[in-house]
Amino acid sequence: MTTATTRSLIAKDKQATGARLRRWIVGLWNLNLLLGVISIGTLGLLWEYAQPLGIPGVRNVPAPSEVVSASAKLLRSRLYWEGWMLSVQRITLGFLAAQIVGIPLGLMMAMHRNSFDTMFPIVEILRPIPPVAWIPVSIIFWPTRELSVVFIVFLGALWIVLLNTIGGASNVDQNYKRAALSLGSTQRDLFWRIILPATIPSIVTGMAVGMGIAWEMVIAAEMIAGRTGLGYLLWQSFEINALAQVIVCMVSIGIAGYISSGIIRQLGGFAAPWQRQH
Amino acid sequence: MSTDSSNGGTLSIRHAGKIYDPDGSNVVALDDVTFEIKAKEFCVIVGPSGCGKTTLLNAIAGFDQLTAGQILLDGELLTSPGKRLLPGADRMVVFQQGALFPWKTVLWNVTCGPIQQGRMSRREAERHATHLLARVGLTSIENQYPGELSGGMKRRVEIVRALMNDPKILLLDEPFRALDALTKSVVQEYLLELYDLTPKTVFFITHDIEEAAFLADRVVIMTTRPGRVMKIVNVDIERPRNHQVLTTPHFLRIENEVREAIHDEARKAFEAGERELA
Amino acid sequence: MAQLIATAPTAIGDAGAVNVPWNVRLRRLLRSRRPYLALLGIIAFFLAWYLLVDVLRFWRFRELPGFVASVREWINPNPVYGVSLFTAEYYNHMWASVYRVFVAFLCATGLGISIGILMGWRRIFYGLTFPILELLRPIPILAWIPLAIILLPGRELPIIGLTFLAAFFVTILNTLLGVKSIDPVYFRAARSLGFSQTAILFHVIVPGALPYIFVGLQIAMGACWFSLVASEIVSGQAGLGYKVWEAYYYVQFETMVIIMATLGFLGYVSSALVRMVGNRLMRWRARILAGV
Numbered sequence: 001m002t003t004a005t006t007r008s009l010i011a012k013d014k015q016a017t018g019a020r021l022r023r024w025i026v027g028l029w030n031l032n033l034l035l036g037v038i039s040i041g042t043l044g045l046l047w048e049y050a051q052p053l054g055i056p057g058v059r060n061v062p063a064p065s066e067v068v069s070a071s072a073k074l075l076r077s078r079l080y081w082e083g084w085m086l087s088v089q090r091i092t093l094g095f096l097a098a099q100i101v102g103i104p105l106g107l108m109m110a111m112h113r114n115s116f117d118t119m120f121p122i123v124e125i126l127r128p129i130p131p132v133a134w135i136p137v138s139i140i141f142w143p144t145r146e147l148s149v150v151f152i153v154f155l156g157a158l159w160i161v162l163l164n165t166i167g168g169a170s171n172v173d174q175n176y177k178r179a180a181l182s183l184g185s186t187q188r189d190l191f192w193r194i195i196l197p198a199t200i201p202s203i204v205t206g207m208a209v210g211m212g213i214a215w216e217m218v219i220a221a222e223m224i225a226g227r228t229g230l231g232y233l234l235w236q237s238f239e240i241n242a243l244a245q246v247i248v249c250m251v252s253i254g255i256a257g258y259i260s261s262g263i264i265r266q267l268g269g270f271a272a273p274w275q276r277q278h
Numbered sequence: 279m280s281t282d283s284s285n286g287g288t289l290s291i292r293h294a295g296k297i298y299d300p301d302g303s304n305v306v307a308l309d310d311v312t313f314e315i316k317a318k319e320f321c322v323i324v325g326p327s328g329c330g331k332t333t334l335l336n337a338i339a340g341f342d343q344l345t346a347g348q349i350l351l352d353g354e355l356l357t358s359p360g361k362r363l364l365p366g367a368d369r370m371v372v373f374q375q376g377a378l379f380p381w382k383t384v385l386w387n388v389t390c391g392p393i394q395q396g397r398m399s400r401r402e403a404e405r406h407a408t409h410l411l412a413r414v415g416l417t418s419i420e421n422q423y424p425g426e427l428s429g430g431m432k433r434r435v436e437i438v439r440a441l442m443n444d445p446k447i448l449l450l451d452e453p454f455r456a457l458d459a460l461t462k463s464v465v466q467e468y469l470l471e472l473y474d475l476t477p478k479t480v481f482f483i484t485h486d487i488e489e490a491a492f493l494a495d496r497v498v499i500m501t502t503r504p505g506r507v508m509k510i511v512n513v514d515i516e517r518p519r520n521h522q523v524l525t526t527p528h529f530l531r532i533e534n535e536v537r538e539a540i541h542d543e544a545r546k547a548f549e550a551g552e553r554e555l556a
Numbered sequence: 557m558a559q560l561i562a563t564a565p566t567a568i569g570d571a572g573a574v575n576v577p578w579n580v581r582l583r584r585l586l587r588s589r590r591p592y593l594a595l596l597g598i599i600a601f602f603l604a605w606y607l608l609v610d611v612l613r614f615w616r617f618r619e620l621p622g623f624v625a626s627v628r629e630w631i632n633p634n635p636v637y638g639v640s641l642f643t644a645e646y647y648n649h650m651w652a653s654v655y656r657v658f659v660a661f662l663c664a665t666g667l668g669i670s671i672g673i674l675m676g677w678r679r680i681f682y683g684l685t686f687p688i689l690e691l692l693r694p695i696p697i698l699a700w701i702p703l704a705i706i707l708l709p710g711r712e713l714p715i716i717g718l719t720f721l722a723a724f725f726v727t728i729l730n731t732l733l734g735v736k737s738i739d740p741v742y743f744r745a746a747r748s749l750g751f752s753q754t755a756i757l758f759h760v761i762v763p764g765a766l767p768y769i770f771v772g773l774q775i776a777m778g779a780c781w782f783s784l785v786a787s788e789i790v791s792g793q794a795g796l797g798y799k800v801w802e803a804y805y806y807v808q809f810e811t812m813v814i815i816m817a818t819l820g821f822l823g824y825v826s827s828a829l830v831r832m833v834g835n836r837l838m839r840w841r842a843r844i845l846a847g848v
Contacts, residue, residue, distance in 0.1 A: 035683030043688060060706050117593035122601045128823030130782040132789065133797065133816050136804030140619050216696045220786045223698065224801075231699070235790075238702035246702045254695035261694075341744055367750030377745035381763035381840045390759070391749040423840040443749055 062244040070244030071251075079233065084256070087218055087229040090146070091260065094153025095214050102158050103203060106165025111195070116166070123162065131156040131213075132220050139225055149221040149229075156217035157210035161203070168202025169195055201275050204268035211264050215257040230256070286352045287446040287479035289315040289338065295346030296333050296505075307333045309504035311347070315447075315496075318477040322494035324485055324540060326547035330505025331483045332374075335449050338481065340365035351446060367395055370445035372436050374452045378424040384411075384435055385420035391443035403442070410438045413475070414468040430461035434468055441472060447479040454489065463521055466492060474518050487540065491533040492524060499539050502547040509539045621809035629810040630817075637808035639799070639815070650818060652794040657780050657826065660716050664723035664776060669769060672731025677761060689728065697722045697783045701790055715787045715795075722783035723776035730772025734765030767841060770834035777827045785819065796822075 048065060050058040062070070074080050109116040134155055138148040172195055180194050222231025234249035268275070296308040307330040315321045323331050336342035338349055340356065340363045348358035351368070355361065370391075378387045388407040392398035398406070408420065414434040424432055433453055440448055454462045466489065473480065484490055490497045497511040513532055515523055523529050585591060602623055608614055610622045632640045639646045675682045700721060704714040742764060746756050788797025796815050803811035 031679075032683045035680065036687035039684040040687055040691065058707065061703065114589070114593060117590045118597035118600075120597075121594040122597050124824075125598070125601075125820065127820075128778075128781075128827070129816050129820035130778075130785045130823065132782060132786045133800050133819050135789070136800060136812055137620065137816070139804070140809070141616050143616060212696075216698055216782070219696045219698045223701070224786075224789055234699055234702065238705075243702075243706065250695050250699045250703070253699050254692075257696065258694040339744070339748065341747075365744065365747035367748065369748065371744065371748045373741050373745065375739075375741060377739075377741045379742060379745075379760065379763070381766070381838070382759070390751075394752065394755050395750040425840060439749075 060243075062247065066244045067247045070242070071248040074245055074248050080252075083228065083230040083233045084252070087222065087231065087253075087256065090149050090153055090218050090222075090229065091211075091214050094150045094218070095157050095211065097150070097154040098157035098161050098210060098214075099207070101154075102161035102206075103165050106162045107169050107196070107199070109162075110166045110169030110199075111191070120166075123159070127159045131217055132224075135221055135224055138221075145225060145227060149218065149226055152221040153214050153217045156213040160210045160213060161206045164202050164206025164209075165199060168199035168206075171202075172198040197272075200272045201268070204264065204272060208261055208264045208268070211260050212257065215253065215260070219253060287317040288352050289447055289479060289481065290350040290353075291334070291338075291347070292350070293347035294334065294337065294344050294349060296330065296337065296342075297345045306504035308337075308344070309506050311500075311505065311507055313498060313507055313510065315479055315481060318479055320473060320480045320482065320493060320495045321498060322482045322484060322490040322496070323498045323500060324483075324487060324490045324536065325500030325505070325508075326485065326502050326540070326544040327551075329500040329502040329543075329547070331500060332451055333505070335371070335451050335481065335483060338447070339369050339371050339449055367391060367443055368446045370440040370443045370448055372440050372448070372450040372453045374455060376424075376432055376436060376456075378432060378436055378439070380424050383421050383423060384416075384427070387424065388435060388439045388442055391439065395443075397444075407438065407442055410441060410472075411435070413472065414438060428461075429457050430465050433457065433465050437469055437472065441476065441478075445478065447481060450480065450482045452483050452485070454484075454486075462489070467520055469493070470517070470519055487537050488524065488533055491529060491536055492519065492521075497536050499536060499543075501543050503550060508543065511536050511539070621813045626810045626813035630814045635811075637803065637806075637811045639803075639808075639811045646814075646818075649794055649796050649799045649815075650822070653784060653788070653796040653819075654822065656712075656716050656719055656795065657777075657784055660719035660784070661723055661777060661780050661826075664720050664727055664780070665773060668724050668727025668772075668776070669731050672728040672769075673735060673757075673761060673765065675728070675732050676735025676765070677757065689725070693725055693729075697779070698786050701787055704787070705791060711791065711793060715784065715792060718787045719780050719784045722779035726776040726779055727769070727772050730768050730775070731765055734768030734772075735761055737768060738764035766834075766838055770830065770838070773830050773834070774827050777830050778823065781819065781823045781826070 044064055046053070046055065047058060047061070048063045050061065051063065053059075105119075109119055131152060135148070135152055138151045138155075139145070142148040142151055176194050176198060177190060180190055185193065218229065219231035219234070222229040223235040226232040230249055230253050234246055234253070237243075237245035237249060291314070292312055294308050294311040295306075298305040298307055311330075311334065323334070325331055333342065337344050337357045343359065343361075343363060344357055345359055349356045356369075357363070378384075379390075382390070385404060385407060388411065389398075389400065389403035392403045392406075393400055411417065411420070411434075414437070416431060416434055416438075419427065419431065419435075424435070427435065436453070440450075454465055457465060470493065482490075482493060491511075491513055494513050497513060498507060499509045499511065500506065501508045511532065515529060515532070606623045609618065609620050610624060629635050629637065630640055635643060639649075671685065675685055697718060700718060701714070704717045704721075708714045708717050738761065742760050743756065746760050751759065784795070785797035785800070788795040789801045792798035796819050800812055800815045800819075803809070803815065
């Protein structure tokens with residue numbers, strides 16, 4: 001075969017391959033979509049018809065159709081939106097406090113060997129205590145319930161933020177520091193221009209995980225000790241046996257958590273633009 | 279077709295073509311590549327980066343599909359458009375970045391091929407492996423993990439693993455790229471020693487011209503974008519060879535012939551790369 | 557559910573020191589400043605507690621249980637509130653909690669790892685299960701408490717179920733991440749070496765995913781204790797979480813401190829156990845890290 005004929009064959013093949021590849025990608029995308037629809041659809045149907053099918057346990061749970069009608073009612077109530085507002089407010093305060101304490105403390109511990117050696121053992125002693133177990137102490141200590149819930153949120157997010165900051169700041173590539181020093185930077189420059197930026201990705205990771213824990217905490221604290229908020233509404237609905245409302249609350253909390261981690265991710269992309277591609 | 283690899287191992291590449299078309303960009307990686315590697319021939323492919331060497335190797339190994347042409351091993355069709363990909367033990371690959379399983383000991387790594395295929399008992403495989411390892415200067419490292427070895431040792435272990443598999447054709451993708459010059463020359467000699475011991479068909483990719491001329495029976499020089507066979511240089515230096523060959527006028531003449539051929543290509547490829555980045 | 561995904565599986569163990577014998581390590585440690593600073597920090601913490609609560613009785617700190625009183629209660633053969641190292645009640649609560657965590661963690665590990673690996677291994681299974689996981693994951697574990705009580709019979713099963721759930725999601729996700737993190741070159745090498753699908757599963761996928769799996773298991777252990785305490789507070793009749801809340805309710809604040817300390821201790825020991833098993837199963841990593 002001569003090169004010319006091959007060339008024309010390849011040209012034809014080129015189109016065919018392109019089309020085939022595109023079809024394959026589309027097919028794959030559809031396959032995943034299809035599988036997702038199948039699995040979620042099956043689950044939804046089983047849930048909806050659990051009562052007639054007699055599936056143990058699930059048949060006591062209100063069907064999706066009931067949940068939808070309950071949500072229509074709940075979404076119009078003031079209590080529900082107030083719950084949203086209060087939970088978000090507590091999350092914001094507690095979470096911010098955890099950053100304000102955790103990040104500087106972590107940076108200090110990473111940069112000064114002695115402060116690390118002094119403080120880290122206490123962190124290791126306090127960290128394994130589940131934050132939920134602090135709820136009673138928190139109620140006793142803080143003058144208002146509001147503050148005690150915020151404190152629990154703070155405590156939940158604190159450890160992971162602290163650990164990630166320490167980890168990030170002490171793993172900064174030695175060569176960056178050496179390069180900066182040989183370019184004549186001062187200790188101050190070294191901190192602000194090398195160590196802090198290099199730690200940001202790790203801080204953001206800590207924040208993302210911390211946000212998840214913060215939501216766990218706010219729900220726990222509101223359920224156990226609160227008088228308002230989404231967690232309280234959830235527990236209250238359960239106590240008065242309004243099960244459809246329980247599920248609406250669960251979904252709402254899920255959405256809230258999803259949105260807040262989305263925000264963290266956006267912030268992360270903004271604060272560390274060189275990491276965006278990864 | 280016989281499964282005994284001691285005879286056979288003729289590789290025919292016929293009008294092989296490969297076009298990458300991720301988003302209509304139509305990169306021609308291989309265009310009408312045709313050549314044959316005789317049984318037990320040591321064939322080295324050189325060419326600038328991006329000339330489709332690795333693409334060709336992947337097609338032979340059965341990791342990747344061609345878009346035109348065919349590849350045959352002993353007259354049996356390995357790869358052609360539309361044929362199902364079937365990587366197999368008859369075409370053992372030594373990868374550029376190294377692929378010893380880090381979670382297994384050296385001995386396990388070296389013996390796993392024949393044991394998994396059921397060709398040898400454990401005891402037999404281990405005896406054979408110890409023998410081959412000693413041949414390349416590695417003794418009493420059987421129970422170490424790959425992570426504990428130096429780069430040169432890892433490469434030798436990997437070559438032994440490939441030979442233990444007793445393939446019809448050995449495919450090596452720039453295996454010595456990451457080694458320093460001194461280690462490299464030692465490992466090259468070991469490779470030649472093993473080759474002389476049990477000759478096999480070898481498909482060896484590199485862009486080190488001296489390495490190519492030192493190891494090969496024939497050097498295939500490829501061009502870049504589209505990847506084509508530009509020239510085939512015969513290396514008529516007697517085996518066994520050692521590093522003393524490197525300074526003979528005959529060797530230098532061959533090396534120069536390859537270098538001349540490839541130089542313009544390399545410049546073209548380099549400039550194309552610069553243009554692409556700009 | 558929290559996004560409790562591992563950041564990097566390098567955090568396991570103090571692997572750098574494996575080749576040094578323990579007595580040399582101890583001597584080296586004692587000659588450094590580290591143990592003395594640690595002691596200083598710990599003493600400072602407890603001294604601050606003592607001074608703020610017992611001596612200065614500053615602000616709200618006077619409401620809190622004191623350090624001395626708590627320790628005295630803990631080691632008292634005849635404790636004022638009925639819980640100390642010498643009472644059966646203490647160990648009964650401890651056993652109830654440990655048992656629940658043990659069962660839940662074991663189930664979560666077994667199921668979570670198998671499902672995670674299956675998800676990473678089989679595309680169809682991944683397609684079927686991943687959407688469900690993504691849908692349920694953002695819901696905090698504790699929001700499941702009411703549903704768990706409805707779905708599962710009795711008082712014991714809902715608590716174990718919730719504890720299980722907390723570890724389950726974390727384990728699946730980290731296992732999946734572990735499988736996806738395996739360099740494709742190992743799969744190619746295995747195919748070239750003529751491995752069967754089962755051999756690939758047991759010799760490439762499982763060991764390759766192990767580092768991530770164990771980071772996941774460590775996090776899962778923490779999540780277990782956390783959701784155990786929460787569900788015991790809400791619906792338990794025994795267990796440390798239940799006792800912490802009861803002690804608060806009956807104003808037995810010293811007991812509260814004892815239980816919290818116990819929870820911290822058990823939490824630490826259990827994750828140390830997971831770490832030990834991990835290091836044992838991944839000696840190849842320890843030696844690599846030591847070699848660097």
